[in-house]
Amino acid sequence: MSYKPPNRAPGGAPPAGPAALRRANLSLVLRELRDHRVLSRADIAETTGLHRATVSNLMAELLERRLVREVGVRHAGSVGRPRRAVALHGAHVGALGMEINVDYIAVHGTDLSGRVLVERRIVHDAVGSGPDGSVRRLAAVAGQAVEAMRRAGATPAGIAVAVPGLVDVTRGVVTLAPNLSWHELPLAERLTSVLGPLRLPVRVDNDANLAALAEYTSGVAAGTPYLVYLTGEVGVGGGIILDGRLLRGADGFSGEVGHLQVDPHGTQCGCGRAGCWETKVGLAALVRAAMPEQAYGLPGRPVPDPGERVSDIAGGLAAGDPRMTAAVAQVGEWLGLGGSILANLFNPRVIVIGGYFASLARWLLPHAQDQLDRLVVAGPAARCRLVASTLGFGAASRGAASMVVSDVIDDPTAIIGTPPRPAPV
Numbered sequence: 001m002s003y004k005p006p007n008r009a010p011g012g013a014p015p016a017g018p019a020a021l022r023r024a025n026l027s028l029v030l031r032e033l034r035d036h037r038v039l040s041r042a043d044i045a046e047t048t049g050l051h052r053a054t055v056s057n058l059m060a061e062l063l064e065r066r067l068v069r070e071v072g073v074r075h076a077g078s079v080g081r082p083r084r085a086v087a088l089h090g091a092h093v094g095a096l097g098m099e100i101n102v103d104y105i106a107v108h109g110t111d112l113s114g115r116v117l118v119e120r121r122i123v124h125d126a127v128g129s130g131p132d133g134s135v136r137r138l139a140a141v142a143g144q145a146v147e148a149m150r151r152a153g154a155t156p157a158g159i160a161v162a163v164p165g166l167v168d169v170t171r172g173v174v175t176l177a178p179n180l181s182w183h184e185l186p187l188a189e190r191l192t193s194v195l196g197p198l199r200l201p202v203r204v205d206n207d208a209n210l211a212a213l214a215e216y217t218s219g220v221a222a223g224t225p226y227l228v229y230l231t232g233e234v235g236v237g238g239g240i241i242l243d244g245r246l247l248r249g250a251d252g253f254s255g256e257v258g259h260l261q262v263d264p265h266g267t268q269c270g271c272g273r274a275g276c277w278e279t280k281v282g283l284a285a286l287v288r289a290a291m292p293e294q295a296y297g298l299p300g301r302p303v304p305d306p307g308e309r310v311s312d313i314a315g316g317l318a319a320g321d322p323r324m325t326a327a328v329a330q331v332g333e334w335l336g337l338g339g340s341i342l343a344n345l346f347n348p349r350v351i352v353i354g355g356y357f358a359s360l361a362r363w364l365l366p367h368a369q370d371q372l373d374r375l376v377v378a379g380p381a382a383r384c385r386l387v388a389s390t391l392g393f394g395a396a397s398r399g400a401a402s403m404v405v406s407d408v409i410d411d412p413t414a415i416i417g418t419p420p421r422p423a424p425v
């Protein structure tokens with residue numbers, strides 16, 4: 001299984017010149033090691049088609065940069081001599097993934113091999129704080145995470161931020177995030193400026209896209225090439241993986257499934273329209289039906305942690321609370337209805353439900369799967385299963401960190417602070 005990254009520079013020229021070729025080959029070797037974990041130089045030569053001497057030469061540079069490490073010997077079979085093996089290392093290179101949502105900021109920091117160094121979720125009222133306040137808070141949280149990662153021995157190579165909305169990934173601008181009340185916010189530029197001295201490249205992407213990548217690379221349905229991921233927060237977004245690639249659309253705006261209009265006479269949505277799918281299945285909709293006295297947007301109430309709200313509802317469901325049971329059944333049916341639209345469009349093998357959907361999957365899934373099977377044109381023949389994510393609220397920030405890792409693997413020579421020593425004469 002391997003994630004095929006999208007073209008990062010549409011229309012960009014293919015690598016040219018010896019330096020670009022070497023960079024591409026270093027990247028090729030690292031990608032093999034990421035996908036297969038432990039390989040010998042001969043294995044890498046076989047799978048990449050590179051010459052043995054070239055692989056040895058590239059490996060010398062990667063060892064020098066401490067991006068790979070020797071891990072003893074690997075026996076290829078009962079015959080043949082054991083081969084010295086290498087694995088991805090990069091414990092000194094960090095990748096910081098963040099997510100901002102309506103009521104929290106999540107952080108997931110790893111090293112290059114995926115070892116988790118920092119993982120946090122902080123309550124944050126994004127709407128009440130306004131864009132400026134949220135940028136400042138994101139920067140403060142990022143600064144603390146960078147410190148913690150440095151104490152663990154890793155210097156972050158970059159930051160990626162997941163946002164629930166439409167993102168122009170090339171410019172790092174959030175075009176529209178209805179639930180955060182953000183419009184044309186140049187988040188990458190603003191965050192880079194506030195983070196100033198840290199001099200870290202900042203990328204911004206849609207939360208569902210990043211979570212879908214995390215699911216595809218390390219989730220419950222990892223490796224499933226036709227996979228849809230649904231975020232389950234106040235808003236609902238979709239990340240769509242087709243044939244192992246993220247579907248972005250012409251402008252990068254695909255996956256706005258939360259704003260499929262499912263009820264023209266329904267409740268007003270954050271996007272200004274009425275009866276969008278997320279007004280039926282988002283966390284705010286469930287809270288409104290299950291415990292209206294705690295509904296979102298009531299004046300004078302602090303924003304509680306979403307996890308606490310969901311635990312309260314889970315507790316009520318476990319105790320058989322009739323109002324909560326009816327609310328979750330209704331949300332489950334709407335979840336299946338929207339899921340059937342996606343199944344009819346994309347024919348995924350799996351729809352992974354994340355966020356609060358996953359926390360309440362025990363109660364939601366039976367209603368949702370029944371409805372989906374009933375409404376998909378191909379019926380059960382489509383074999384589309386709804387499954388609960390095991391990555392929970394951390395999926396988008398985890399995907400963001402893995403995108404930074406992908407960036408490093410795409411160009412290992414861009415890592416500052418690990419220049420190779422000059423080759424002996």
Ligand SMILES: [Zn+2]
Binds near residue numbers: 258259270
């Ligand atoms: Zn909407």
